[in-house]
């Protein structure tokens with residue numbers, strides 16, 4: 001089964017407009033001649049979106065946002081909405097990254113609202129799921145993943161779900177240098193696909209599921225060749241154009 005492949009860079013709270021412009025330009029250079037069948041998207045901080053969009057214009061590098069509010073507009077100081085992203089020419093938005101869950105009170109219910117808002121406006125939500133170390137140690141990984149998926153996708157039609165990207169990001173692997181083993185990653189991705197089959201039927205076969213958590217050039221190839229891993233969501237190593245490109249080269253031979 002051939003599925004879309006994605007290489008996504010989550011810049012988190014790094015790179016203000018000036019530095020983001022420089023990284024955007026460096027990415028254009030670094031990915032010159034890169035295989036066409038892997039979609040590339042950078043997710044800079046909101047204030048740097050315009051600078052990066054300008055820096056990567058006329059290139060194949062897409063720009064996305066790290067979060068949205070579910071309302072179209074309103075008295076929501078500090079927030080940005082899905083229609084604003086569309087207006088700015090964006091196509092992708094991260095939803096419920098574990099740092100949002102951990103530090104900003106994101107729940108499965110608010111994730112559900114954000115996914116619905118993104119889809120309503122034609123954006124592609126990259127829904128992040130993943131267990132903490134305590135949950136993994138308690139053998140709770142599958143239960144947590146299933147709860148996060150069912151919660152965030154409640155009320156969605158199969159047509160809606162077919163437009164999603166899912167990112168499996170074990171919390172214990174994010175920013176820790178401790179990457180999931182290939183067995184752990186494959187097992188979690190296969191479980192996510194199984195859960196999606198029960199939620200949405202055959203769309204599960206074409207749904208891209210990317211892995212995130214300490215992806216680097218030296219572990220990318222092992223992860224990218226797994227049958228249920230369709231790409232990567234990269235944090236730290238996406239802040240350097242050459243190391244992000246080196247991860248891209250881990251996708252192996254072009255189909």
Ligand code: PGA
Pocket residue numbers: 010169173174175176177212213214215233234235236237
């Ligand atoms: P990391 O972050 O690659 O720095 O571990 C991944 C993420 O949080 O998306």
